[in-house]
Amino acid sequence: xxxxxxxxxxxxxxxxxxxxxxxxxxxxxxxxxxxxxxxxxxxxxxxxxxxxxxxxxxxxxxxxxxxxxxxxxxxxxxxxxxxxxxxxxxxxxxxxxxxxxxxxxxxxxxxxxxxxxxxxxxxxxxxxxxxxxxxxxxxxxxxxxxxxxxxxxxxxxxxxxxxxxxxxxxxxxxxxxxxxxxxxxxxxxxxxxxxxxxxxxxxxxxxxxxxxxxxxxxxxxxxxxxxxxxxxxxxxxxxxxxxxxxxxxxxxxxxxxxxxxxxxxxxxxxxx
Numbered sequence: 001x002x003x004x005x006x007x008x009x010x011x012x013x014x015x016x017x018x019x020x021x022x023x024x025x026x027x028x029x030x031x032x033x034x035x036x037x038x039x040x041x042x043x044x045x046x047x048x049x050x051x052x053x054x055x056x057x058x059x060x061x062x063x064x065x066x067x068x069x070x071x072x073x074x075x076x077x078x079x080x081x082x083x084x085x086x087x088x089x090x091x092x093x094x095x096x097x098x099x100x101x102x103x104x105x106x107x108x109x110x111x112x113x114x115x116x117x118x119x120x121x122x123x124x125x126x127x128x129x130x131x132x133x134x135x136x137x138x139x140x141x142x143x144x145x146x147x148x149x150x151x152x153x154x155x156x157x158x159x160x161x162x163x164x165x166x167x168x169x170x171x172x173x174x175x176x177x178x179x180x181x182x183x184x185x186x187x188x189x190x191x192x193x194x195x196x197x198x199x200x201x202x203x204x205x206x207x208x209x210x211x212x213x214x215x216x217x218x219x220x221x222x223x224x225x226x227x228x229x230x231x232x233x234x235x236x237x238x239x240x241x242x243x244x245x246x247x248x249x250x251x252x253x254x255x256x257x258x259x260x261x262x263x264x265x266x267x268x269x270x271x272x
Contacts, residue, residue, distance in 0.1 A: 013264070016255050020266070023252040026244065027176060034169040041162060042077065045153030048146055049078040056153075060146065063156035071106075071142040071154050072096035073225070075162060079152020082222075083159065087132065089219035096142075097131040103148050110141035134209050134217060159222050160198075160229040167233025175241045185238040194235030198228040 022029065040059055047056035060069070072086045080094070087095035100106045107126050114123050114137040123130070131138060147153035155162060175182065185194075201220050208217040259266050 016258065017266075020252060020255045020259075023248040023255065026248045027172065027179065027241075030244075031169070031172045031176075034165065034172055038162070038165045038169050041155040041157045044156045045077050045147065048153040056146070060156050064143075067157045067161045068139075069143045069154070069156065070139060070158060071100075071145045071147070072219070073158045073160070074154040075159055075222075076147055076152040076154050079147065080150060081152075084151060085222060086219045088217055089221055091221055097128050099148075099151050100131055100142075100145070101126065101128045103145070103151070105148060106141060106145045109144040110137055113137035113140040113144075116140075158225070160202075160225040163226040163229030164233040164236075167230040168237055171234050171237030172241070175237060179241075179245050182238070182242050184240075184242040185235060187239075190235055190239050194232050194239070198232045201225070201228045 041063065044056045044059035044063075047053075047059070063069070072084055075083055080099075083093060084096040084099055085091045085093060087097050089095075100110075110126060110131075111122050115121060117137055145154075157165070201224055205218055205220050206212070207214045256266065
């Protein structure tokens with residue numbers, strides 16, 4: 001056997017061993033990744049609170065492609081409230097506008113985006129009434145705004161996304177107990193329970209704003225964002241994880257059979 005063939009065979013053997021290890025431990029790997037993913041959104045505001053703005057900004061930037069990060073739809077820690085919904089939500093919490101108008105950091109972010117959309121012209125004065133409108137400069141200003149000593153600092157994922165991924169993480173832990181018995185949820189039930197509540201809540205909010213304006217604007221309360229997000233996350237586990245288990249089991253069995261045919265001894269153990 002030539003040296004190149006030997007090298008190719010060694011590479012194929014190592015690749016198959018690695019794939020077998022992943023197939024045997026996919027659930028543990030997924031659970032660890034999910035655990036890190038749902039923990040770091042809370043690390044960023046903690047770093048901000050400790051004055052470590054640089055590392056915190058890295059986390060906000062990493063998560064920014066995956067979430068709108070609007071301050072009025074995010075959780076806050078180390079401040080007066082855990083959330084600051086907009087006044088239109090009708091919440092008993094002090095509204096976002098009351099706090100934002102007093103924050104120089106938010107006003108700076110708001111004004112920068114206002115200038116971006118108005119050819120460099122800055123607003124004469126930002127009033128609380130200006131913040132009642134759902135303008136692009138309000139949205140992007142709220143995205144760039146991290147928080148303050150009074151408000152605390154926001155998580156890198158919004159309330160709904162935090163609920164979704166936390167539920168998926170919890171679901172991954174629970175799935176370990178039923179991985180050999182649980183069948184994928186019927187698609188009709190998934191659509192009704194998983195997609196229905198989150199679509200109804202999110203779309204009814206979106207369609208009240210420009211350019212749709214189908215009805216007066218509404219803002220979803222944090223509790224509804226959490227409930228609909230958590231249901232959606234758990235239903236995704238019920239739908240996707242049984243299929244992943246079946247796929248990785250098939251991959252595991254194929255590689256183990258290939259090793260047996262090649263006379264290669266492998267350690268036999270149950271998947272983790």
